[in-house]
Each structure stands twice: as C-alpha cells, then as structure tokens.
Amino acid sequence: MQCQRCHGMMVTEGVWTQQGKVVMARCSSCGNLVDPLVMANRARSQASLALMLEREAQEEKLQESGTPVRQEVSARRRAA
Numbered sequence: 324m325q326c327q328r329c330h331g332m333m334v335t336e337g338v339w340t341q342q343g344k345v346v347m348a349r350c351s352s353c354g355n356l357v358d359p360l361v362m363a364n365r366a367r368s369q370a371s372l373a374l375m376l377e378r379e380a381q382e383e384k385l386q387e388s389g390t391p392v393r394q395e396v397s398a399r400r401r402a403a
C-alpha cells in the first residue's frame with residue numbers, strides 16, 4: 324500500500340478507539356493515518372463515479388450522432 328499524500332510506504336498498525344481495536348494504515352514517511360475501510364469506500368465511490376461519467380459520455384455520443392440524422396430526415400421531409 325502506498326501513501327496517497329507522499330507515496331511513501333504504508334504500514335498497518337492496530338489502533339485502539341472507542342469502537343475497539345481497528346487496523347489503520349500509517350505512512351512511515353509523513354505519518355499520514357488512514358482507515359483502510361475509508362480507502363476502500365473511496366476507491367469504490369471513485370469507481371462508480373468513473374462508470375457514471377463513462378455512461379454520460381456514451382449518452383452524449385448517442386445524442387451527437389442522433390441529432391444530425393434527425394435533422395437530415397426532417398429536411399428531406401420539408402423538401403418533399
């Protein structure tokens with residue numbers, strides 16, 4: 324695992340909290356402390372965001388390719 328802040332090496336360590344012992348990842352270089360669960364959730368939400376953006380881009384492409392055809396058809400109808 325790499326630190327998102329400084330790309331240093333992360334080491335896991337047990338930390339006692341009010342909820343009990345949780346395993347946290349700590350950067351050995353800058354001391355950045357992250358919850359692996361939070362990181363996993365963030366990665367998941369980023370993945371779904373990327374998927375959403377991809378879908379939006381595909382829809383835009385469909386709309387772009389659809390519009391000229393429709394205009395062409397209506398222009399032909401007007402001419403006929």
Ligand SMILES: [Zn+2]
Nearest residue numbers: 326329350353
């Ligand atoms: Zn770091």
